[in-house]
Amino acid sequence: MKDRGRRPSHVTCALARGWYSSWRTYVCQPLRALRNAAIAITVIAGIIYFAAMMPAFNWHYTAAGQRAGFGWTVELPWPSDESAKTVEHLRSSLARPTLVWDGGPAILSASSGRARKDVPVRFMEPADRRALALTYHPGLIVKSVATARGLILDTITADRVGARLGDTVKLTWDGVPADGSTTRAYRVSALVLPTEQTFGALVLSPEVVTRQGVAVFLPKGLSAVQAAALTRQSSAISKSDAERTDLERLNNIIARNTRYVLTWVSLCLYVGFLYRDNADRMRAGRKRYAVMLSLGLAPKALSRITLAEQLVWGLATAGPAVLLGTWALTSSTGMYLPTDTIFAMLGYALVLNAIVGTALAARFRSTIRRLPIARLLAEG
Amino acid sequence: MIYNLSDVTLAHSSSKGSVPVVRDLNLLIPERDFLAIVGPSGSGKTTLLNAMAGFLKPVSGTVLYRDTDLASLDPAEAAAYRNREIGLVHQFFNLIDDMTATENVMMPLLIRGNTLREARRAAAEILDQLGLGKLARRRPPRLSGGEQQRVAIGRALAGRPSVILADEPTGNLDRATTRDFMSLLGELHRAEPLTIVLVTHDQEVAAAATHRLDLGEVTACQRTA
Numbered sequence: 210m211k212d213r214g215r216r217p218s219h220v221t222c223a224l225a226r227g228w229y230s231s232w233r234t235y236v237c238q239p240l241r242a243l244r245n246a247a248i249a250i251t252v253i254a255g256i257i258y259f260a261a262m263m264p265a266f267n268w269h270y271t272a273a274g275q276r277a278g279f280g281w282t283v284e285l286p287w288p289s290d291e292s293a294k295t296v297e298h299l300r301s302s303l304a305r306p307t308l309v310w311d312g313g314p315a316i317l318s319a320s321s322g323r324a325r326k327d328v329p330v331r332f333m334e335p336a337d338r339r340a341l342a343l344t345y346h347p348g349l350i351v352k353s354v355a356t357a358r359g360l361i362l363d364t365i366t367a368d369r370v371g372a373r374l375g376d377t378v379k380l381t382w383d384g385v386p387a388d389g390s391t392t393r394a395y396r397v398s399a400l401v402l403p404t405e406q407t408f409g410a411l412v413l414s415p416e417v418v419t420r421q422g423v424a425v426f427l428p429k430g431l432s433a434v435q436a437a438a439l440t441r442q443s444s445a446i447s448k449s450d451a452e453r454t455d456l457e458r459l460n461n462i463i464a465r466n467t468r469y470v471l472t473w474v475s476l477c478l479y480v481g482f483l484y485r486d487n488a489d490r491m492r493a494g495r496k497r498y499a500v501m502l503s504l505g506l507a508p509k510a511l512s513r514i515t516l517a518e519q520l521v522w523g524l525a526t527a528g529p530a531v532l533l534g535t536w537a538l539t540s541s542t543g544m545y546l547p548t549d550t551i552f553a554m555l556g557y558a559l560v561l562n563a564i565v566g567t568a569l570a571a572r573f574r575s576t577i578r579r580l581p582i583a584r585l586l587a588e589g
Numbered sequence: 590m591i592y593n594l595s596d597v598t599l600a601h602s603s604s605k606g607s608v609p610v611v612r613d614l615n616l617l618i619p620e621r622d623f624l625a626i627v628g629p630s631g632s633g634k635t636t637l638l639n640a641m642a643g644f645l646k647p648v649s650g651t652v653l654y655r656d657t658d659l660a661s662l663d664p665a666e667a668a669a670y671r672n673r674e675i676g677l678v679h680q681f682f683n684l685i686d687d688m689t690a691t692e693n694v695m696m697p698l699l700i701r702g703n704t705l706r707e708a709r710r711a712a713a714e715i716l717d718q719l720g721l722g723k724l725a726r727r728r729p730p731r732l733s734g735g736e737q738q739r740v741a742i743g744r745a746l747a748g749r750p751s752v753i754l755a756d757e758p759t760g761n762l763d764r765a766t767t768r769d770f771m772s773l774l775g776e777l778h779r780a781e782p783l784t785i786v787l788v789t790h791d792q793e794v795a796a797a798a799t800h801r802l803d804l805g806e807v808t809a810c811q812r813t814a
Contacts, residue, residue: 500683503642504697504744505672508664578664583644586679587635587756 250526254534484565499585508577516570523562531555591784592618597650599636610636623778623785625795628804634788638756643667672701675752676745680760682737684729690740691725697748715743735766755787759794771797
């Protein structure tokens with residue numbers, strides 16, 4: 210009797226029945242199907258949303274960053290007494306905790322003739338950046354004595370529009386680029402309020418941090434009351450910025466590592482959920498598997514069918530989950546996700562589903578022979 | 590002989606380990622026999638049936654199906670044996686709920702490798718013979734117990750097996766349905782070249798068989814008139 214029988218010429222038919230059976234299992238029991246699909250899609254979408262949002266979160270500066278120090282160099286073309294006052298003011302201003310930041314390799318120092326005085330400056334750079342194009346009124350020229358105009362003051366005090374720490378700024382004067390070349394983007398590296406006696410400073414650095422920078426000096430001439438008010442407001446803004454800012458030098462490393470860590474965390478959560486969800490479904494299907502084995506389905510064929518079930522389920526949930534997650538992300542944050550990013554996320558989810566599904570099917574294959582067929586068939 | 594059990598000892602696993610339930614059983618079942626296996630609970634009726642279905646290997650002795658030792662079959666051969674040689678009927682029907690009656694009956698044929706068309710045609714014929722033609726597109730939850738058991742019989746017969754192994758097939762049926770079911774089984778036994786081995790604790794059901802094996806007091810096979 211050792212006759213294996215005719216090799217099934219329609220293995221795909223059996224596979225198709227497996228898929229069909231799976232589809233019928235979940236589609237023809239609408240409430241259970243909807244509930245399970247909704248749970249799966251929501252959880253997966255939430256994990257995607259969480260992972261995508263994480264890199265945008267800001268971190269407080271670390272102690273390591275605080276210990277590192279840099280100084281800025283800027284030429285002060287003014288007479289020495291004004292230079293000295295400005296430097297002292299800068300020093301005292303920039304030494305405030307709200308304005309401390311470990312930044313790139315730039316140095317701020319004052320020179321008067323041959324005397325050179327370095328001012329240790331630490332800067333803070335927010336993680337979020339807004340690109341602004343500011344047109345300054347004529348007369349406010351870099352490296353020159355600025356006339357008393359209120360515009361730059363507005364940029365300090367404005368908390369809605371204006372240069373803030375980390376902003377990307379393009380400087381033009383009446384449409385003319387500041388440095389005579391094509392419009393260049395700067396980052397606002399420091400804000401120092403002017404006082405009645407001293408200039409303030411809006412320190413800008415190129416996007417790529419180098420030792421070259423631009424210092425835009427702000428007009429002086431505030432009254433003590435105005436200076437105090439502006440100080441409070443600017444401190445509040447700066448403090449808010451400080452609380453929301455990252456260390457430039459460590460930020461990339463921290464952010465990169467954090468993204469990696471969070472990506473791995475989200476990956477583990479995602480895989481864990483997939484595994485648990487799929488394992489539960491396979492556990493619930495043991496009776497069905499026992500019936501199919503009792504009808505003469507070979508264990509290998511059953512392995513193929515369970516693999517097909519996992520892959521189909523993965524396809525069915527990954528697509529809606531990614532779309533739901535990206536929709537939640539873009540609608541709640543206004544973030545724009547390029548189409549290729551969405552496709553990349555979809556591919557990522559599909560690959561993960563395939564890996565988890567295949568792993569589960571492989572694990573199931575090893576346990577098929579231990580399936581208590583007789584007991585399962587005897588159960589009600 | 591279709592089945593030849595020689596000095597078969599069977600055990601089932603429990604929390605206390607392997608527990609022998611059948612010891613040194615010798616049994617010959619001829620072709621086209623209708624054998625009822627009776628006995629009290631725990632006497633090993635279902636265990637014996639499982640051994641004949643190839644789900645359980647004997648602790649000792651041999652279970653021969655047409656001179657083939659079932660314990661020597663590899664998984665693929667065992668699967669082929671269950672698909673081609675036997676049909677199983679269970680107390681709780683074990684139909685696949687998300688498939689229609691027709692699709693349930695088609696399953697053994699699809700597993701064997703028949704085309705969809707062939708399987709569907711054969712299933713329709715069987716269901717018509719069993720009086721379930723109008724219920725062919727219903728799923729098990731919408732069928733009565735008796736109808737489900739008829740579908741199960743149809744699925745067991747779909748592959749034209751040589752043997753029907755039925756484990757308490759009337760356990761979940763009422764008295765009237767039980768009589769109808771046993772009447773059907775008797776008709777099938779007379780019409781088809783089938784060997785039927787049926788496990789039951791119901792004496793009235795056992796009386797419909799031509800032979801009877803009481804595991805409660807196993808000594809020899811008794812012929813019932």
